[in-house]
Each structure stands twice: as C-alpha cells, then as structure tokens.
Amino acid sequence: MPMSIARVQKARAQARPKLVLAAQTSRSARPPRKAPIPSTHVRDCWPIVQLAHIDIPIVTERLAGIRHKILILSGKGGVGKSTFTSQLAFALASDENSEVGVVDIDVCGPSIPKIMGCEQEQVHPSGGGWSPVYIMDNLCVMSIGFMLPSPDEAVIWRGPKKNGIIKQFLKDVDWGSDERPLDYLLFDTPPGTSDEHLSIVQFLRNSNISGAVIVTTPQEVSLQDVRKEIDFCRKARIPILGVVENMAGFVCPHCHSESKIFYPTTGGAKAMCEELGIPLLGSIPLDPQIGKACDFGQSFIDINPSSPATKAYLSIIENINSLLDSPKSQ
Amino acid sequence: MPMSIARVQKARAQARPKLVLAAQTSRSARPPRKAPIPSTHVRDCWPIVQLAHIDIPIVTERLAGIRHKILILSGKGGVGKSTFTSQLAFALASDENSEVGVVDIDVCGPSIPKIMGCEQEQVHPSGGGWSPVYIMDNLCVMSIGFMLPSPDEAVIWRGPKKNGIIKQFLKDVDWGSDERPLDYLLFDTPPGTSDEHLSIVQFLRNSNISGAVIVTTPQEVSLQDVRKEIDFCRKARIPILGVVENMAGFVCPHCHSESKIFYPTTGGAKAMCEELGIPLLGSIPLDPQIGKACDFGQSFIDINPSSPATKAYLSIIENINSLLDSPKSQ
Numbered sequence: 271m272p273m274s275i276a277r278v279q280k281a282r283a284q285a286r287p288k289l290v291l292a293a294q295t296s297r298s299a300r301p302p303r304k305a306p307i308p309s310t311h312v313r314d315c316w317p318i319v320q321l322a323h324i325d326i327p328i329v330t331e332r333l334a335g336i337r338h339k340i341l342i343l344s345g346k347g348g349v350g351k352s353t354f355t356s357q358l359a360f361a362l363a364s365d366e367n368s369e370v371g372v373v374d375i376d377v378c379g380p381s382i383p384k385i386m387g388c389e390q391e392q393v394h395p396s397g398g399g400w401s402p403v404y405i406m407d408n409l410c411v412m413s414i415g416f417m418l419p420s421p422d423e424a425v426i427w428r429g430p431k432k433n434g435i436i437k438q439f440l441k442d443v444d445w446g447s448d449e450r451p452l453d454y455l456l457f458d459t460p461p462g463t464s465d466e467h468l469s470i471v472q473f474l475r476n477s478n479i480s481g482a483v484i485v486t487t488p489q490e491v492s493l494q495d496v497r498k499e500i501d502f503c504r505k506a507r508i509p510i511l512g513v514v515e516n517m518a519g520f521v522c523p524h525c526h527s528e529s530k531i532f533y534p535t536t537g538g539a540k541a542m543c544e545e546l547g548i549p550l551l552g553s554i555p556l557d558p559q560i561g562k563a564c565d566f567g568q569s570f571i572d573i574n575p576s577s578p579a580t581k582a583y584l585s586i587i588e589n590i591n592s593l594l595d596s597p598k599s600q
Numbered sequence: 601m602p603m604s605i606a607r608v609q610k611a612r613a614q615a616r617p618k619l620v621l622a623a624q625t626s627r628s629a630r631p632p633r634k635a636p637i638p639s640t641h642v643r644d645c646w647p648i649v650q651l652a653h654i655d656i657p658i659v660t661e662r663l664a665g666i667r668h669k670i671l672i673l674s675g676k677g678g679v680g681k682s683t684f685t686s687q688l689a690f691a692l693a694s695d696e697n698s699e700v701g702v703v704d705i706d707v708c709g710p711s712i713p714k715i716m717g718c719e720q721e722q723v724h725p726s727g728g729g730w731s732p733v734y735i736m737d738n739l740c741v742m743s744i745g746f747m748l749p750s751p752d753e754a755v756i757w758r759g760p761k762k763n764g765i766i767k768q769f770l771k772d773v774d775w776g777s778d779e780r781p782l783d784y785l786l787f788d789t790p791p792g793t794s795d796e797h798l799s800i801v802q803f804l805r806n807s808n809i810s811g812a813v814i815v816t817t818p819q820e821v822s823l824q825d826v827r828k829e830i831d832f833c834r835k836a837r838i839p840i841l842g843v844v845e846n847m848a849g850f851v852c853p854h855c856h857s858e859s860k861i862f863y864p865t866t867g868g869a870k871a872m873c874e875e876l877g878i879p880l881l882g883s884i885p886l887d888p889q890i891g892k893a894c895d896f897g898q899s900f901i902d903i904n905p906s907s908p909a910t911k912a913y914l915s916i917i918e919n920i921n922s923l924l925d926s927p928k929s930q
Contacts, residue, residue: 306722347677392636429759
C-alpha cells in the first residue's frame with residue numbers, strides 16, 4: 271500500500287469531520303452508553319509493602335553501617351536516570367574519603383555496567399558474601415549485567431524472580447567492612463512503579479532511606495509520569511530530595527543558539543516543582559558528549575570540565591549533599 | 601560539602617592511579633578471589649509462556665477477526681515507542697477504509713491517552729464488553745489511563761495485577777463487530793522483557809501476531825537493550841518486522857546544521873541491523889515539534905506535512921505495510 275503525504279493529507283482532511291469522541295460518535299453499531307468502569311477497579315497493591323518479610327531484618331543489619339541510601343527514580347524511561355546515577359557516583363567518589371556503591375535494580379535493562387565502563391567484569395563470591403565490582407578503590411557496583419552469559423541476552427523474568435535478585439543484592443553482597451562502611455549507596459531503578467520499586471521499598475523499610483532523586487525531561491508527557499512517581503514516594507513515605515530536569519535545552523555546536531528539544535509545554539520541571547512544593551535540584555542541558563561518555567563508560571564531568579552540563583551536574587550534586595547533611599536527613 | 605570543578609578535578613587526578621578493576625585492587629581487606637557466580641544463576645522464566653492458560657482460547661476467539669496484530673517494542677525506555685505507536689495509528693486511520701485499534705499495555709506509565717489527545721475519556725461497558733475510546737470513527741484506544749481517579753495517581757502494581765488488566769484488555773474489550781472487524785491492532789508496550797511482555801505473548805499465542813516493530817535511538821546504550829529485545833522475540837517466536845531508529849539527528853532551526861544528539865558510537869541502528877540480518881525500517885530525525893504534538897495529543901504528520909520527520913514516518917509506515925501485505929505475513 272503506497273502512502274504519500276498528499277494521500278495522507280487528503281484522507282485526513284476527509285476524516286476530519288469525523289474526529290469525534292466516543293460520546294458523540296454516530297457509529298450505528300455502537301450500543302447506548304452505560305456508566306463508566308469505576309476507578310476503584312484499579313485499586314493498587316500498595317498494602318503489600320506494609321507486610322512483614324522474613325528477610326527485612328537481615329537486609330537492615332547488612333546495610334546498617336551505610337550512611338546515605340539514595341534512590342534514583344523517574345516515571346518515564348529514557349530520561350537519564352542511569353546517566354545521572356553514574357555521574358553522581360563518579361563525582362562522589364572523586365572525594366577519596368568517601369566510599370560509594372551503586373546497585374542497578376533495573377533487572378531487565380541493566381545499563382550501569384556499560385555506562386560505568388565495567389561490563390566485562392564478573393561477580394565473585396567471598397567470605398563476606400558476593401563481592402561487588404570495584405571500578406575505583408572507593409567505588410563499587412552491583413548489577414545483574416555482570417551475571418549474564420552474553421550482554422545481548424534478554425532477562426525474561428516475571429516479578430518474583432526480579433524481587434529475588436534484588437533481595438540478593440541487598441542481603442548477600444559484601445557492601446564493605448565494618449571499619450570502612452559505605453558513605454553512599456545509590457539505587458538505579460527502572461521506570462514505573464511496579465515490582466522493583468515495591469521490593470526495594472519493602473526491603474529497605476527499616477533501613478532509613480535518605481531520600482529519592484526524581485529525574486525527568488521538560489515535556490508534559492514525562493512530567494505526567496513524574497507526578498505518579500511523586501505519588502508513589504508519598505504513599506511509600508520516602509523523603510523526596512528533589513527533581514533533576516535533564517535534557518533541558520540543546521546548544522547548537524555550530525551557531526551556539528539554544529533549542530528546546532523536549533519542549534516544556536506546561537512550564538517544565540520548574541513549574542511542576544513550584545506547584546507540588548518540591549525542590550528543583552537543577553536543570554542539565556543536552557550535551558551529545560554525555561551520551562558519548564556513557565557509551566564509552568567514562569565520567570562525563572571528568573573529561574568535559576568546562577561544559578555547562580558539568581557545571582549543572584556539580585551544582586545538583588552540591589544541592590543533594592547539602593540536603594543530606596541537613597539535620598532533617600540525619 | 602561544597603564541590604567545585606577544580607576540587608573534583610584534583611580529587612579525580614589523585615584517584616586516577618587507583619582506577620583499577622576488582623581483579624587488581626590492592627584493598628587489603630578484600631579476600632582472595634573465587635570463581636565467579638555462574639551465569640546459570642540467571643536462568644529465565646521463559647518456559648512459563650509455553651504453559652496453557654484457561655483464557656487463551658477466549659482471547660483467540662475475541663481477536664480472531666483482526667487482520668494485523670503488531671507489537672511496538674523497545675529495550676530501553678524513552679526512545680519513542682508511544683510516539684511512534686500513536687503516529688502509526690493516526691496514519692493508518694487516515695485511510696477511512698481501515699479500522700485501527702491501539703492497546704496501551706504500559707500499565708504503570710500509560711502515556712497513550714495523553715499523546716493521542718483523549719486523556720479525559722472514560723471506558724464504558726456495553727453489551728459486547730468494555731467499549732474502547734473512539735477518537736476517530738475508525739480509530740479506537742484502550743488504556744488503563746482512562747480508568748484512574750486522577751492522571752497523577754501512580755499505578756503501584758506487581759506483575760499479577762498487571763497481567764490481569766492486560767488479559768481484560770484482550771478478552772473483555774469490544775474490538776469491533778463481526779461485520780467490521782479491526783484491520784490493525786497496535787500494542788504499545790513498556791520497556792524491558794518482563795511481565796507485560798510475557799503476558800501479551802502468552803495470551804496471543806494462538807492469535808497469529810503479525811510481527812514486532814522495535815524502536816531504538818542511535819547510541820550504543822540503547823542498542824544494547826534492543827539486542828536483548830531481539831533475543832526475546834526470537835525466543836518467543838515473534839516475527840520481527842524491523843527496527844525504527846528514532847531521534848537520529850537534530851537539524852538546528854537557526855543555522856540548519858545537523859547534530860547527533862544521541863551519538864551512534866557503534867554505527868547506530870543501521871550497523872546493528874546489518875549485523876543481525878533484520879530490516880531497518882527507517883530513521884526519524886529529532887524534531888522538537890514531535891514532542892510538542894504529543895503534549896497536545898495531535899497527529900504530528902498531519903500538522904507538519906513538510907517536516908523531514910513526516911517523510912521518514914510515512915516511508916516507515918509504507919515499509920511496514922509492504923511487509924504486512926507480503927505473502928509471508930499473511
């Protein structure tokens with residue numbers, strides 16, 4: 271079936287008068303309307319998090335020495351959660367007095383090993399449990415990506431298996447000795463509000479989560495999902511450290527004018543944060559070097575110190591540190 | 601903790617000699633290495649799809665009259681699956697002789713109602729089952745987004761509840777009368793290879809899926825996840841119609857030079873498709889008007905007929921139609 275623009279235009283023009291919503295449609299075969307399916311039909315399974323779980327005390331004890339546990343969340347995929355997590359980890363680990371860990375709980379799409387330049391590594395058992403992969407002396411990573419026979423192999427898992435591996439990442443991994451416990455443990459999550467999110471909140475119930483950083487892009491389609499994530503955090507009583515707006519504008523390398531690739535039709539993250547009373551931690555402009563650094567497993571802020579995106583990253587990290595150091599978060 | 605660029609640079613420079621992988625690290629407290637955790641540890645739950653399910657015959661009968669059932673997949677989130685699904689649906693429905701349906705099975709992040717401009721609608725019961733929302737006389741949509749008390753409310757569901765609603769979308773929705781059955785039913789999926797994907801493949805096991813369109817962006821981090829999705833399709837025996845490369849380049853509206861926002865460090869989708877022997881259906885350039893059209897629930901190709909992105913969309917849709925009309929897919 272050939273389809274030219276002219277043909278589509280003509281067909282759409284003909285179709286235009288029929289652009290009606292269900293209520294007004296004249297489709298003769300359609301039966302008269304009844305009351306809508308009630309929204310109580312979609313009650314959520316939130317109370318499951320409240321239930322006791324035999325492994326919670328073990329996880330609580332294992333993670334007891336870790337000073338800050340930070341969730342990196344987003345509603346929508348592809349907004350830059352893993353990129354932000356990796357850059358935050360690299361920046362925090364640049365202070366050699368800080369011990370930093372990253373857990374990749376995106377079980378079906380683990381991208382942290384690639385982005386942090388350690389995808390060829392494997393996880394080894396030790397006396398204290400599974401040893402995470404160390405990419406610097408004070409920066410370690412755990413991901414299912416280290417355990418796959420090939421990086422192209424899909425992890426085709428339903429919820430219970432995903433929950434099982436997340437539990438193992440929390441209770442079986444040697445997250446550092448008592449003499450030198452982690453200062454920061456960052457959790458990179460998949461998009462949405464499903465099994466992985468419920469499990470992590472359930473297992474960390476008594477572990478005092480420092481807070482969540484929510485990553486978004488400026489367009490309304492992404493902000494809509496962020497509002498759902500904020501609803502999730504509120505229901506789960508996770509403190510929200512703030513929102514990071516990613517891909518906020520693109521500066522053309524040729525003429526240096528800025529374009530809004532993902533247009534903030536409803537005012538972007540700034541307007542949403544004001545409306546909901548949540549801190550906006552900062553906006554990071556789109557820089558093609560960020561994606562490149564991720565493909566090569568490099569620290570973007572390290573190799574591009576003069577980029578406006580590096581300045582934005584560092585300011586956001588400073589904001590997060592101030593919030594973590596404030597008495598409220600202690 | 602204040603963090604300046606100079607400080608990070610200095611600290612990173614000091615840290616550099618220690619940038620070692622686990623095998624070489626000198627951390628005295630670390631125990632000697634043992635054999636890695638074997639990859640058989642992460643065996644997948646693929647066989648579950650092979651199991652019989654009491655509802656499969658009901659779904660098979662309900663969808664029997666629908667000519668083409670197309671899955672829109674991606675490994676990574678945020679690559680433009682829902683955007684592509686909506687534009688494909690609008691373009692197919694521009695032929696008034698075609699009946700088109702869209703099912704949004706991204707249960708925790710339903711964006712189809714927003715993108716297709718019908719988010720205020722509700723689902724109503726009728727004699728033949730739940731009536732989907734009609735946005736044109738020959739274009740109908742079903743999404744959990746129509747059933748939420750508020751668009752900001754999170755759907756905090758584990759796998760079984762998600763599977764339940766997907767089953768209802770297949771077996772309880774009135775997808776058109778016998779006299780005028782759907783020509784196309786498009787399934788917009790969440791990223792990954794988990795519950796939603798296993799469920800849809802399980803329920804459509806005997807319904808003759810026409811094929812999957814896999815959407816990606818050009819950078820390696822996204823292509824890596826696409827390879828996983830291809831692995832999933834092969835294991836599930838879903839024919840792959842081809843790959844769509846989205847956000848392939850950005851033409852500055854000020855100086856008209858092209859920039860690669862998501863840099864194809866490994867050759868982009870073209871190189872991957874050649875390597876794996878899969879058709880590349882086409883590349884769509886980044887056009888900020890696409891995101892804007894989605895925020896306003898409009899058909900991008902209809903309101904931007906002269907954009908290079910519209911030409912790319914139409915060529916891809918033509919390619920898909922040729923594949924569907926070829927004897928192999930009948």
